Amino acid sequence: MSRTKKQTRKQFSLHAHVFTSLVKRAFREHSLLAAGGPGFVAMVTPKGYALSEFQKHVVDELYGDDPFFRRDDIHLAFMKLQGNQSDIMDDYTTHFQTKLRVVILLEHGVEVPPLINLACDGVIEIAPIKAIDLKAASMAVLRKPMSDEQAAALLSYPREYLWAALRDGRSPGNALQRLRNTTIPAQQNEAATDSSDHQSDGPRLSEMHGYGPAKDWGLELSQDIRDWKAGSITWNEIDRGILLSGPPGVGKTIFAKALAKECEAHLIASSLGKWQSEGHLGDLLKAMRKDFKNARLHSPCILFIDEIDAFGSRDAFSNDNKNYSVQVVNAFLEFLDGIDGREGVIIVGASNNVDGIDPAILRSGRLDRHVDIPLPSLAERVAILSQLIQGILPVTHLDLIGPSTQGMTGADLAKAVRDAKRLARRNRRQLTLEDLKASLPPTFKIVGEHRRSIAIHEAGHTLVGLKLRTGRFLGSFIADQIVVDSATQQGGGAYFENPRYGRRDRQFFLDQIALLLAGIAAEKICFGDISEGAGGEKSSDLASATRIATLMETSMGMGVSLAYSPVKEDSELDEVRRTDPAVTAAVSDTLTQQFERAIDTLTQHRSLLNLVADALDENGYFTPQAAHELFQTIRDDAQSLT
Missing domain, CATH: 3.40.50.300 (P-loop containing nucleotide triphosphate hydrolases)
Incomplete structure (x- = not known):
């Protein structure tokens, strides 16, 4: 029996004991939720703490082992400082109004959206770690007493060092001596000091x-x-x-x-x-x-x-x-x-x-x-990095990692620099290019068949846009690499500009839909099927085409009915499509017709499609000048044959 208890105690670390205690204490502020009953609260992490430090412990407390509630009745959501509130609003519509046990875990500094503030039972602030928490965990896990002075001294060190030093079998005094011997200066948690970048x-x-x-x-x-x-x-x-x-x-x-x-x-x-x-x-x-x-x-x-x-x-x-x-x-x-x-x-x-x-x-x-405010360009990203590192590395060195930052915002770059500086500090040296490389997200090279498929896709957009005259052609491109798991990443693009003002009739919007569907139309012609690249996101080709087709039916008076609906948001438009079979059928017909129209246009000009794709595959871009020269060459060849 004693052996079993010892194994269980070792598995439950001091770190886990402390954070479990903090979370349980927060839950007790909502007595019904703490007792395993229903409830809806927002919990705010302490300043300088990451959401990830609390996530597992909130999950354990929220789900518990009470068989009365099914897992379908429970929901946990997160809000970060750099997060998108619209995602929480979507969650509110989908989950919060229907689930019985709900917690929103917010990073310190995030303001609770008004709708959530009205709907939840209360906003609970999770307390930071105090000396009494560390002392209790030391007795419960390490089975060793800890004085107030020792607890206060230990808490002056960054938490990652604290947990590394306070291992099973060591006394608090021994852990404190280890920390002092590493010459780590007593300081605030690094996560808290990072906030100084925003002063x-x-x-x-x-x-x-x-x-x-x-x-x-x-x-x-x-x-x-x-x-x-x-x-x-x-x-x-x-x-x-x-x-x-x-x-x-x-x-x-x-x-x-x-x-x-x-x-x-x-x-x-x-x-x-x-x-x-x-x-x-x-x-x-x-x-x-x-x-x-x-x-x-x-x-x-x-x-x-x-x-x-x-x-x-x-x-x-x-x-x-x-x-x-x-x-x-x-x-x-x-x-x-x-x-x-x-x-x-x-x-x-x-x-x-x-x-x-x-x-x-x-x-x-x-x-x-x-x-x-757009995402920063390559040159702007390099300039931002240079400013953030205060010129420690020459711009010519930063140019080498510039492409790896594609799709990153200023906030993303600032976090990468903080991570790189932290890595340099741990190694007791000045910041290096390798530190910055290590702090950037991994990238994936676009080569071979993958590159060719993107070239075909973007060539389809380019050619249909040029043939239907959907706007002024600005150019097409293929990225050399993409950042893994980046929501804002693009493998390629084809860009057309329309005047901000002017007459826009039904044909104008049908042309726009055909342009949006031309990428997968080109894939269908060349590969026999389509890939996932045109869908999956709110800003994707399929989402944009579906949005336009729905608005034509619901608010523009360009569909089967002149009836007007004020809905504009994607969630509202989706609700209309799900509840109105006539709108669903009309939207589906419009998308199918314009997809087939794009296929017909590209089939008639298959040789041009291949030439544009070849240029994109080889050069990575296709400019308006290149389009003019290509079409001029084809016209000259056609005239010479006659």
Whole structure:
């Protein structure tokens, strides 16, 4: 019996005991959930702790061994600082409203989405490790007492070193001596110190890379503010605000900090979630009013409002909370208009979902300028890396790893540099190129049959787009390598530009659908089947084609019916297709017809398809000039034969 107990004790590490205790303590704040009953809570990790440190222990506590609940009744979700809130909203629709035991585990600093805040039973903050936790674990697992002084000293070391030193069979004193002998300085956890990279004492906007038109706007604004301070222009001549959009991680928050520094302006950062955390509607409006008032008092001031789409659109509010939500939006519009005066205050809004913003917020005089921040280019990524490492390595060295960063955001690059610096510190040396290579995600070379299949796919898009004149051809490309498991990675692309304004009839949208389906049409012709590359993601060819075909039926009046539906989001469009057989059939027919149209176009020009694919396969790109020369050569050959 004693041997069995000893084996069990060894398997349950001190590390696991500590984190299990922290999680159990958090669960006890919801007595019903802790007892194995139903409940829905959001749990926030302590500052400087990773979600992964708590994941297993939350799973164990959430699922437990109570046979009353089925696994289908339980759900666990995660929210990271650089995550996408729209994914949580999708989870809410799919799981949170139907499951009985639900926990959302949030990284410290993440603001709970308003809808989740309303739906959950409460927000519970998981406590950080304290001396009493380490002492209890030492007695339970190591069977050795630990003094308050020893616990405090041990907790001053990074946790990964702490767990390595506190092994079975060692006393706390021996573990502490081992740590001291390694010359590791007592310090805060590395995860906590990493947060210093996000403080406001960062670079000016003029020193930043990767922001495109947003940076141009910001530099012009800084000059305008200087002129306003000098009295050479009035405030009415300065832009009042801007809306920044783009994928998570492109640095919208960092942009606001750099802009404030460039403009030598005060910075106030807020969000609807922050205002809602103050309490009921009256408290929310009071907090909102306070931030706008402080912005005026500290002018010139950049008032940064994150996740501005959280306000929603008044046209889409449900009856359950419509009155509350309308009052919030109306108050926000009042402050944007500046009835009490807004001289010296620039509003910078950030959003990952521009379509969800009330149109009145984007009206002239409010946030009427919209700039989409793209993923940084190769040159910009190299420049960002050089800035992050403060010139320790020459740019010519960084060029060697530039292609391996394809698809990475500024936040991704910052994390890679932090990981590389940590690796260098552990090896007691200066940062090297090898450290950076080791911190980047693995890459996969696009060669052989894989490269040829992508060339065929992109050649199909290129040729159909050129033949149907779907827009101005900007070029096609194939990447030499892709980053493994990257959600934003592209193996290739073909780009056409349409005028922002102009007449767009049914034929225009049918041509766009044919263009989107031309890649798999080319695969069907050349290989006899199609690959997964055209689907699987919200931004994929198939998803985009299906979205257009559905909108033609539901809101554009270009389908079998003139009836209008206001739905725009993918989840709403999917619901329409699932519940309306007529729409489903019409969308399917449109997609099938345009797929066959693309096949017919490519079959008629099979030789051209092969020539474009050959150029892409060999060079990695196909330019508008190359397209012109290719078609000119074919025309000349045809004329010579006659």
